[in-house]
Amino acid sequence: MKYVPLFLFCLVTLLLCQCKKQKESVLISDLNGFVLQEEVEGYKRPCSQNINCAPDEYTTKKTIRVNLHFIDSPEQNATWPLTEGRDYLKKVIANANKRLGKNQKMFLPVGNDTPVLDPGFRYKIVGVEEGDDGFYYHIDSLHYFFINKGKNRNNYSRDVMKKYAVAADSILNIFVISHPQDSLSSKTYKAHGAGVALGTSLKITGLYSRRDDPPWSWGTLLNHEIGHVLGLAHAWGSDGCDDTPVHANCWDRHAKRGSTGGPCGEGYSNNVMDYNNQQMAYTPCQLGKIHKSFHLMNSKTRGLIYDTWCDLDTTETIMIDGKVEWLCARDINKNIVIAKGGELHLHCRLGMASGSGIKVSEGGQLHIHSHARINNACGETWEGIELADKKNVAKMLFVYGQGRITEVKRQLADKNPQL
Ligand SMILES: [Zn+2]
Known part of the structure; x- marks a missing residue:
């Protein structure tokens, strides 16, 4: 399978005001075949519920x-x-x-x-x-x-x-x-x-x-x-x-x-x-x-821990091969691969390490729910989202309402158009 990586940056038309500050941003809606999903009626963000933030197999120590x-x-x-x-x-x-x-x-x-x-x-x-x-x-x-x-x-x-x-x-x-x-x-x-x-x-x-x-x-x-x-x-x-x-x-x-x-x-x-x-x-x-x-940006207790989420660990990859819902913010220091049949649903903030990326295989899906955000919390950039099949963007990438992608390494895409 030949992957055609796409580096996606910011948002949607509704968020133009926020994108103004991020000079390097482009609209996801510029992607061929991309359709911004409507906000789901009655959708409530789950991010503030303590139990949703309990450590799991993906939690960075x-x-x-x-x-x-x-x-x-x-x-x-x-x-x-x-x-x-x-x-x-x-x-x-x-x-x-x-x-x-x-x-x-x-x-x-x-x-x-x-x-x-x-x-x-x-x-x-x-x-x-x-x-x-x-x-x-x-x-x-x-x-x-x-x-x-x-x-x-x-x-x-x-x-x-x-x-x-x-x-x-x-x-x-x-x-x-x-x-x-x-x-x-x-x-x-x-x-x-x-x-x-x-x-x-x-x-x-x-x-x-x-x-x-x-x-x-x-x-x-x-x-x-x-x-x-x-x-x-x-x-x-x-x-x-x-x-x-x-x-x-x-x-x-x-x-x-x-x-x-x-x-x-x-x-x-x-x-x-x-x-x-x-x-x-x-x-x-x-x-x-x-x-x-x-996982709350700028919280007092976040200041007390080492920001290990900033150092990319290439020895392991997070493989998503079923339906996975991330209902709380988290920071990740590994690449993520969504395999065929896998669905990753992001409801809150996902911090990606510098140099890391998310790869969506053919038959895989990435859902960025309303107000969810993928960012780099290290003052740097992350590599972005790579879609296996550029022709099927609408079947692989789902962004709802106010979903956002920020701090993507635009420079890489500019300098390496073949990527
Ligand atoms: Zn006490």
Whole structure:
């Protein structure tokens, strides 16, 4: 089969105003045989539904950049020296990553058949310049302690973050903070683990007071707080996810439901975003919420991950050989081939890596639904759509209403007309 590639650029007559800004755009309607499809009546875009963004076989794996700050008292007795703190916290991060790789099935509702997905993200400790490994030590009499009760509570204060956060728009800053030293000397004070997420940073406390505990015992607290940074709410209430039912937030099966209820029995949760003795389960909807934000151009959490979708991976090709509907935005770093009998339906934004393209084989179909968009989210261009049979454009390419194709490498087509 000899392919006749066509590089398609922008839109349709209705979108001339948008195309004005893109000087290199031409109209799809200029293609021989191309017919712009009418918007389907009553069509609702599915892109905002969390569950539609749950990771699947096509999802690009994400790496979240993190760094760690140790805040010490002037007496230098509120946290580890840097070398020891680094060793301990590296193990905590490693454990948090390990738990992500062991995502568990949700306990609730009892008897559920909720699927278990790989979360599709992990953490990596990074610095910002040479010789900077992402671990920082500060002595600060005002900010070394964390109080989450009483008149001096400062857990929601962002002061320490404002003062010390490094590259907060691209790295998740983790502040390891102590309980107040005067409280620790009280026999009745419980130096419990606690945390709070504020913007793209978080504070955790209790680690140094309980430094004899193994590092793996903190992986769940870290995953919980990072879950908040990534947009998750507590799962026992209404959190926008159907697969995390409202429940009593029992610690374990022996706990009581509230102050007067009976024992929780099987009615306790193992979700990361509940308070329980497990904290090992992320549901598809929760993961969808996280990935929806990763795929939202300019979102705060998108800034925290490596843009691996920009580096074309030619070792694998995404092959579409049945009907596939992409109901959420996504970024792809592989070429896509739609085989004979295959249909790819795009409903949201599809980001294509620089140098990548979509090839539609004879008998294959690409549907760009209204307001869907294929773009390059790397400030560069992608190669465009290649149709196997130029004579059958109308049977291969379907663009509805406000569907768009942008950032295509026009230059290639101009300079290589034989393509
Ligand atoms: Zn929480």
